[in-house]
Amino acid sequence: MVMHILEPGGLSYDVEQQEIAAITPRPAFLPVLRMLEGMMEYKEATGTLVTSRWR
Numbered sequence: 495m496v497m498h499i500l501e502p503g504g505l506s507y508d509v510e511q512q513e514i515a516a517i518t519p520r521p522a523f524l525p526v527l528r529m530l531e532g533m534m535e536y537k538e539a540t541g542t543l544v545t546s547r548w549r
Contacts, residue, residue: 499523516544 496505504518518541519527528535532546 499527514545516542518542 499519501518501520504520505514506516507513508515516539517527521541524541524543527533527543533543534546535541535543
């Protein structure tokens with residue numbers, strides 16, 4: 495299921511903090527995932543959502 499939601503290589507994991515740092519969803523899922531609590535999108539990385547606390 496994750497392979498259908500995220501772009502290839504669209505998961506960034508912080509090994510030191512042991513948490514998902516960011517995701518890059520496919521364009522169809524971007525509006526829905528923007529609504530999740532703890533998600534931020536930076537203008538410099540349009541389409542990449544940075545997570546605040548996913549472990």
